[in-house]
Amino acid sequence: MREQPWGEDEKLREECGVFGIYDFDGNDVSHTIYYGLLSLQHRGQESCGIAVSDTAGPKGRVKTYKGMGLVGEVFTADNLAGLGHGNIGVGHVRYSTAGASIRENAQPLVLNYIKGTLALAHNGNLVNTPELKRELEHDGAIFQTTIDSEIMAYHIARARVHSGSAEEAVKLAMRKVVGAYSLVIMSPRKLIGVRDPFGFKPLCIGKRGNAYLLSSESCALDTVGAEFVRDVRPGEIVCITRDGILSDSSLCLPPEREARCVFEYIYFARPDTKIDGVSVYHARVAAGRFLAKDHPAEADLVVGVPESGNAAAQGYAQESGIPYGTAFVKNSYVGRTFIKPSQESRESGVQVKLNVLKEAVVGKRVVMVDDSIVRGTTCRRIVKMLRAAGAKEVHVRISAPPFLHPCYFGTDIPSEDHLIAHGKNVEEIREALEADSLGYLEIPRLSQMADGLPVCSACFSGKYPIAPPGEDIRGDYIK
Amino acid sequence: MREQPWGEDEKLREECGVFGIYDFDGNDVSHTIYYGLLSLQHRGQESCGIAVSDTAGPKGRVKTYKGMGLVGEVFTADNLAGLGHGNIGVGHVRYSTAGASIRENAQPLVLNYIKGTLALAHNGNLVNTPELKRELEHDGAIFQTTIDSEIMAYHIARARVHSGSAEEAVKLAMRKVVGAYSLVIMSPRKLIGVRDPFGFKPLCIGKRGNAYLLSSESCALDTVGAEFVRDVRPGEIVCITRDGILSDSSLCLPPEREARCVFEYIYFARPDTKIDGVSVYHARVAAGRFLAKDHPAEADLVVGVPESGNAAAQGYAQESGIPYGTAFVKNSYVGRTFIKPSQESRESGVQVKLNVLKEAVVGKRVVMVDDSIVRGTTCRRIVKMLRAAGAKEVHVRISAPPFLHPCYFGTDIPSEDHLIAHGKNVEEIREALEADSLGYLEIPRLSQMADGLPVCSACFSGKYPIAPPGEDIRGDYIK
Amino acid sequence: MREQPWGEDEKLREECGVFGIYDFDGNDVSHTIYYGLLSLQHRGQESCGIAVSDTAGPKGRVKTYKGMGLVGEVFTADNLAGLGHGNIGVGHVRYSTAGASIRENAQPLVLNYIKGTLALAHNGNLVNTPELKRELEHDGAIFQTTIDSEIMAYHIARARVHSGSAEEAVKLAMRKVVGAYSLVIMSPRKLIGVRDPFGFKPLCIGKRGNAYLLSSESCALDTVGAEFVRDVRPGEIVCITRDGILSDSSLCLPPEREARCVFEYIYFARPDTKIDGVSVYHARVAAGRFLAKDHPAEADLVVGVPESGNAAAQGYAQESGIPYGTAFVKNSYVGRTFIKPSQESRESGVQVKLNVLKEAVVGKRVVMVDDSIVRGTTCRRIVKMLRAAGAKEVHVRISAPPFLHPCYFGTDIPSEDHLIAHGKNVEEIREALEADSLGYLEIPRLSQMADGLPVCSACFSGKYPIAPPGEDIRGDYIK
Amino acid sequence: MREQPWGEDEKLREECGVFGIYDFDGNDVSHTIYYGLLSLQHRGQESCGIAVSDTAGPKGRVKTYKGMGLVGEVFTADNLAGLGHGNIGVGHVRYSTAGASIRENAQPLVLNYIKGTLALAHNGNLVNTPELKRELEHDGAIFQTTIDSEIMAYHIARARVHSGSAEEAVKLAMRKVVGAYSLVIMSPRKLIGVRDPFGFKPLCIGKRGNAYLLSSESCALDTVGAEFVRDVRPGEIVCITRDGILSDSSLCLPPEREARCVFEYIYFARPDTKIDGVSVYHARVAAGRFLAKDHPAEADLVVGVPESGNAAAQGYAQESGIPYGTAFVKNSYVGRTFIKPSQESRESGVQVKLNVLKEAVVGKRVVMVDDSIVRGTTCRRIVKMLRAAGAKEVHVRISAPPFLHPCYFGTDIPSEDHLIAHGKNVEEIREALEADSLGYLEIPRLSQMADGLPVCSACFSGKYPIAPPGEDIRGDYIK
Numbered sequence A, B, C, D: 001m002r003e004q005p006w007g008e009d010e011k012l013r014e015e016c017g018v019f020g021i022y023d024f025d026g027n028d029v030s031h032t033i034y035y036g037l038l039s040l041q042h043r044g045q046e047s048c049g050i051a052v053s054d055t056a057g058p059k060g061r062v063k064t065y066k067g068m069g070l071v072g073e074v075f076t077a078d079n080l081a082g083l084g085h086g087n088i089g090v091g092h093v094r095y096s097t098a099g100a101s102i103r104e105n106a107q108p109l110v111l112n113y114i115k116g117t118l119a120l121a122h123n124g125n126l127v128n129t130p131e132l133k134r135e136l137e138h139d140g141a142i143f144q145t146t147i148d149s150e151i152m153a154y155h156i157a158r159a160r161v162h163s164g165s166a167e168e169a170v171k172l173a174m175r176k177v178v179g180a181y182s183l184v185i186m187s188p189r190k191l192i193g194v195r196d197p198f199g200f201k202p203l204c205i206g207k208r209g210n211a212y213l214l215s216s217e218s219c220a221l222d223t224v225g226a227e228f229v230r231d232v233r234p235g236e237i238v239c240i241t242r243d244g245i246l247s248d249s250s251l252c253l254p255p256e257r258e259a260r261c262v263f264e265y266i267y268f269a270r271p272d273t274k275i276d277g278v279s280v281y282h283a284r285v286a287a288g289r290f291l292a293k294d295h296p297a298e299a300d301l302v303v304g305v306p307e308s309g310n311a312a313a314q315g316y317a318q319e320s321g322i323p324y325g326t327a328f329v330k331n332s333y334v335g336r337t338f339i340k341p342s343q344e345s346r347e348s349g350v351q352v353k354l355n356v357l358k359e360a361v362v363g364k365r366v367v368m369v370d371d372s373i374v375r376g377t378t379c380r381r382i383v384k385m386l387r388a389a390g391a392k393e394v395h396v397r398i399s400a401p402p403f404l405h406p407c408y409f410g411t412d413i414p415s416e417d418h419l420i421a422h423g424k425n426v427e428e429i430r431e432a433l434e435a436d437s438l439g440y441l442e443i444p445r446l447s448q449m450a451d452g453l454p455v456c457s458a459c460f461s462g463k464y465p466i467a468p469p470g471e472d473i474r475g476d477y478i479k
Helices: A029-043 A077-081 A129-137 A148-162 A166-176 A219-223 A263-268 A280-294 A310-320 A343-347 A377-388 A426-433 A443-449 B029-043 B077-081 B129-137 B148-162 B166-176 B219-223 B263-268 B280-294 B310-320 B343-347 B377-388 B426-433 B444-449 C029-043 C077-081 C129-138 C148-162 C166-176 C219-223 C263-268 C280-294 C310-320 C343-347 C377-388 C426-433 C444-449 D029-043 D077-081 D129-137 D148-162 D166-176 D219-223 D263-268 D280-294 D310-320 D343-347 D377-388 D426-433 D444-449
Strands: A016-023 A047-053 A062-068 A088-094 A109-113 A116-123 A182-187 A190-195 A204-208 A211-215 A227-231 A237-241 A244-248 A301-304 A328-330 A354-356 A365-370 A393-398 A437-440 B016-023 B047-053 B062-068 B088-094 B109-113 B116-123 B182-187 B190-195 B204-208 B211-215 B227-231 B237-241 B244-248 B301-304 B328-330 B354-356 B365-370 B393-398 B437-440 C016-023 C047-053 C062-068 C088-094 C109-113 C116-123 C182-187 C190-195 C204-208 C211-215 C227-231 C237-241 C244-248 C301-304 C328-330 C354-356 C365-370 C393-398 C437-440 D016-023 D047-053 D062-068 D088-094 D109-113 D116-123 D182-187 D190-195 D204-208 D211-215 D227-231 D237-241 D244-248 D301-304 D328-330 D354-356 D365-370 D393-398 D437-440
Touching: A016 A029, A016 A116, A016 A182, A016 A190, A029 A047, A029 A077, A029 A088, A029 A211, A029 A219, A047 A116, A062 A116, A088 A116, A088 A182, A109 A148, A116 A148, A129 A148, A148 A166, A166 A182, A166 A190, A166 A237, A166 A244, A190 A211, A211 A219, A211 A237, A219 D354, A263 A280, A280 A310, A280 A393, A280 A443, A301 A310, A310 A365, A354 A377, A354 D219, A365 A377, A377 A393, A377 A426, A426 A437, B016 B029, B016 B116, B016 B182, B016 B190, B029 B047, B029 B077, B029 B088, B029 B211, B029 B219, B047 B116, B062 B116, B088 B116, B088 B182, B109 B148, B116 B148, B129 B148, B148 B166, B166 B182, B166 B190, B166 B237, B166 B244, B190 B211, B211 B219, B211 B237, B219 C354, B263 B280, B280 B310, B280 B393, B280 B444, B301 B310, B310 B365, B354 B377, B354 C219, B365 B377, B377 B393, B377 B426, B426 B437, C016 C029, C016 C116, C016 C182, C016 C190, C029 C047, C029 C077, C029 C088, C029 C211, C029 C219, C047 C116, C062 C116, C088 C116, C088 C182, C109 C148, C116 C148, C129 C148, C148 C166, C166 C182, C166 C190, C166 C237, C166 C244, C190 C211, C211 C219, C211 C237, C263 C280, C280 C310, C280 C393, C280 C444, C301 C310, C310 C365, C354 C377, C365 C377, C377 C393, C377 C426, C426 C437, D016 D029, D016 D116, D016 D182, D016 D190, D029 D047, D029 D077, D029 D088, D029 D211, D029 D219, D047 D116, D062 D116, D088 D116, D088 D182, D109 D148, D116 D148, D129 D148, D148 D166, D166 D182, D166 D190, D166 D237, D166 D244, D190 D211, D211 D219, D211 D237, D263 D280, D280 D310, D280 D393, D280 D444, D301 D310, D310 D365, D354 D377, D365 D377, D377 D393, D377 D426, D426 D437
Parallel strands: A301 A365, A365 A393, A393 A437, B301 B365, B365 B393, B393 B437, C301 C365, C365 C393, C393 C437, D301 D365, D365 D393, D393 D437
Antiparallel strands: A016 A088, A016 A211, A047 A062, A047 A088, A109 A116, A116 A182, A182 A190, A190 A237, A204 A211, A204 A227, A237 A244, A328 A354, B016 B088, B016 B211, B047 B062, B047 B088, B109 B116, B116 B182, B182 B190, B190 B237, B204 B211, B204 B227, B237 B244, B328 B354, C016 C088, C016 C211, C047 C062, C047 C088, C109 C116, C116 C182, C182 C190, C190 C237, C204 C211, C204 C227, C237 C244, C328 C354, D016 D088, D016 D211, D047 D062, D047 D088, D109 D116, D116 D182, D182 D190, D190 D237, D204 D211, D204 D227, D237 D244, D328 D354
């Protein structure tokens, strides 16, 4: 699972998590969404929101609460109670980029249109936003956010004027938008789940008593005591009503064209999640095993960089036979409001988040496993800390290939010149990290770690499943 | 001026205040807007917001900050600084109704449309909202707020697709909307001020150095050190650009059709404001004089119910020759977070907000002047307090006629059955208030107190300047 | 009543207000204390606190809540409920000086000693603190605050070891301490009220049903629905128990030695308070009348500087026959968190707190009445504003003599060189204020305005009722 | 390291952590103390505080900031800056019991006494508090807190009247107080560190450049970039002045009488700390090895209950040869403000804090290692979760003996009837936990895990190094 305090400058960030529930019997879905969002918090820490409705109430009465910050900060017993007694609802967590970390962009997007209300929670990024937006503007549209979910909502609203049902309008909109999207949509009497035809982002279905749930990750189903039913298929629209689940697969592509984001397996998703039948934990252990096969090391100890490096480190240890151990103590009290040490303090050795267990590493040749390197600053610092604590050798193993290319589908990768791998070969990177050896996961291993499922590995390979957009549409499309 | 702590259940509430500035030289308009809004705070205490732009910067970069609460609570040195260095901006204060006191409805409404960005601050209420909205919905529009300002914005955006300038688009939109509106609109390079043809709500122009300002009330111009230039005329569009002020009067009506809200003179506006050439303070003193002529009393002391009754009380004293005095002490520390006394406490005499100066009233026949009576509860309580403090007689004089009819133009009047004057003649009201005598301002005096200007007095007389809407569109149009 | 927003740099500040209640029947005294403190808020805005106990509960269980800020900010429904069901309690408001505005100094001081617990609320300032403290230190005492109330508490605790009752211990302590003090003390089964022999600070007794109350001012008794019983006499100890009120007057001085702080009548106390039988409102009106007699003016209008100048202005108008009017509009929304205009803004005319009613003063000769001048900056600014608004002449009348000397008894007077009157005669002050004429209340009028009661006027006359201390002990005694 | 979110009902709590620094060159010790306290946060989460002084400034000017909550919540850049430029300071973290979690009890205790000021930070619990307090009361002392540190402070103050130096006064006070205490004391020109003669609580000395530091644990020295110098010896007083470190060992006992709290090794201290020469991490690994020897199991996987069970689990795996793995995913976003699931929700399976990695445990016989069991509720729930996830067998191993006796020295152990081990033998406990087997660490292993150092294991064995007090003085001595 993602750790917040340590290495935030070093980690890539997921763009969102979505959650929805339709409880045919119950009337307090807001708490369930709250716990669901807590379990998806690693997918976005910028803002969060919950929208709730009561299918038995007046049509189109949606109560919403959104705010900047973590789920546990934004929601209180009071404002959760203020969401009232609804039996259908959606929730969202969003991650924080510098530019557009504004409340207006928090989701779910709740809106009024010809057929009443719609609430929409979106994970992913569209690639034809500029064209779509231009078209709408020429019809006199106004935009109150800078998220492409609003574009999606507009297209659904326009399609709805002439189509017979909300799900049909969604389908018409899907024909126009291109890119990555997993959506949970609440209309007055329906809960709709959608995954784009490439299946970039995960989405699955759960069941608890007489309620159906939709969630970005299966771990959130465990948390709320629901059982996993199945994944929404890439390209599928599922529509949950009192009559059960209706599925429309007419937009699905041939399986070989699917392109799941492999970084969900490597780092984004929680290890206790399964995506399209593959355990994230197992995928990480497998990556560690591949690393041990492809990049063996003579060493005395295998350690993971906490928390996300631990599973791969265990795989490495299992495959190599080198003992697995703990080398680091992380301070779990270093939260978001923590006052960062000044540059001067850092130079004089102040290091608040992580400490090395000297006793565990002194005199040893250490294999240090991490899930990825972005800028390299943190990795280099940790190598240095291990040596200062007495490690004789430090062998760095990374359970992902080097980052080299931008992502247009919802992952925030810094510009090329900030990537340590940009313009350097592995030996040069090793030198920059001051490691004794360095091994990356090989690109062919990516699909193998996902049990052979087709994955998108464009950020490593530069091979995009959809042509990258002409304009740079990453982040907010309105600069 | 309106007092917040005392009698909030008793007072009518204005719907909004607007403010705008275009400083051709400066680059820090946000503080000026902040001080302007502080001076318009009596027009709305629910939410407030500021949007700022820099005409020299990239087109359409608008920085906005909005929040629930008072100007002095919502804005901090930090978030004001976060609005950056702009030379053009608009601000808004909004008042709080129960139902839709949600952050989504805070203004200015900032949006992106075909020509970049638009920020819109609106005071007033449209009467043909349902038709306008239905038309938009059928074209696939989505609505993210429940304020009619969004309808107005849509119509401007749609007109802008084919019109040559923002002000022309505003004019086209004005041809479609019907009702009360004073608007301040910021486009990337212009500041536009608009007042509806009836002139329901005030709007005036100020100047400070090389800057032009727009404000609901002239008192805010004093506050920021600007000089009053003139009022925007009913029906006029003024467009402030680097080339100066352009005026379009083609939508103005004949002066006799104008219909200023007379309640601005009676209670809403600050006494140090002038509206269309008439001093609010003088209008109130005049109302007091009229009351003394039309409803004289044998008494020893004239007192005002603080603060808003004081000016009329002075007028009454001047005309009648009865000495003016102070009878009440208000606790100015009773703010919004104050814990209200329980019913039980109130019955046992706990009264936190207002106390009577026994020494001032004991043994005296008192004329008590207030600006209006809505439900009558507070007025009755004060009469009782005066008697308990030893007043021999209490003669109530009200510087407005009795409220009998709903307002569709932006004033929040409770439903008829909550109005003390509903179904009662003056003698019956007097009895209900337990006063020794009662006199209201006569309806013909309304226009006289405004120096003969044509006013809207529909809430008193039932004669509406525009036909009331078929559906009840008061408050939020989405119920 | 004191106004917070305007002129805070200009006004002297009271040091505290105290409140206590013993309800023989009830069990929820905390709300009563809360409303009492709200009505005493003008006596101190730095910090406040409430301590509550239940005489039926385990001996010495006192629940306390204190905090920095206003009563309405510090106390919430939750923390007030947290004070539990007690039938006896004390409350305190304290004012804010720069240096020692720390939470440790908030009162009531709650402590544990040989006989259980004691809670103590103190208004005033001792003059022999250094000697008292030195003596205690030599016995190994430790001090956790920098308020002299702690010294007082120590002496009570030490006296209690050998004395038969709490009130006897209080009396022994009173024999050691010298200075100004009105105290409300809660022991496990008693509520004790004390006023120093000079009677510097007020304290009165109230009754409501089967409860007795003690309060700095009688206005707080009105607020909570209690009736005024009588003032505590200078030097008297009253002890409220289930057996009624016991009084010990053995420390009282001959009446002619009493020395009430005259500034309570001039400015500190609320106008609806009576102190030692004299109405504060009447005292202020009388001061205005004296001013009119001693310093008449040829003028068209008498106005008060709001709020505190209004009563004296009415007295001046009554005596002189010149009409009383309103010249200023104060913005009541300018609270404590308000962002102050920069020097530059102020120079360009930004004035947020106060505006002049031009219509009321233009072309007129104005008598402007205020209660006092400290530094003179604000007064000068207001004179200038009146002229800018069109006043032909401005005649300043002050309902107090010039401040010239320090106060050692609990009023925070700036050092001499900050006082406008220091080293200047009245003509020179007038010139500094740019007024057309200036008149101060004459010193002999001080006792007259208090119906002949002996008062302390040392800050004006330099004649101290107690020898001033050798060391400067104003403010915190620990520098 | 202690985890906050999970199992808080299950874990014992340390009473405090202390930190001090005297920087002969520097003048910004507050940030260093802040980072030090962050690293000691696991020792107390109720309240925290920092007191800072400048030896070059006026004698006895101490700036203090304290508050309820975590270090990262209480301290902001602003209030840290407000502590000013000091070169000597102390800090404290305190843990939360229900009854006395009040701000008055936050430390450091800062006080004024005969020789100026003293700031005192205390970890531990005295056993003769009632006698000490009674004696002081009879001399007229007053108490403003309910912590025994105030008693300690009084005795130092009284001793100081006649003794030649602060450290001598501390020594005299140590002769009177009995119990557990590690103290850091700041006088105007000295930093003093003290450990009680039994050495219950740790305290060590560090050095960074020209600064000396005192800290409860060595991990905080690592964090601030200081090097470990040595432990303060049980019974030793170290006095740090500009002349260096002076040591007074005259109160030290023979080593065999020392009685370090063994629970520091088992659970309290951070694994990267060394206490009296013994690595906490190694002690825990050793405990796991002992468990494997004394309580072997036939199993496929060894897992630790995160985080604190992991080190012992690794020891168990190493000794037994059974593979070590991860079975749990903890949600690190579940903070203190998190809304707890209702009983009903928990029963329907909502479990927010911890999830089992089904893939890792399914079909396996699992050894689950935890550091201790208090009530047993959590342990039982985890066993159940492992089985629900598919574990074939669950063998519980606890790296401490069963808790059976109260602690009087600063550890908060629930009353006997809440302890699962009370009145049950191991087989009965196993049954209650529904585990397949259960093994506790044997009591003789306790000293072995601490490399043979004499330890206090009274909570397991009932053999107290000091006679337990006649009255129950645990927690606050004032009930």
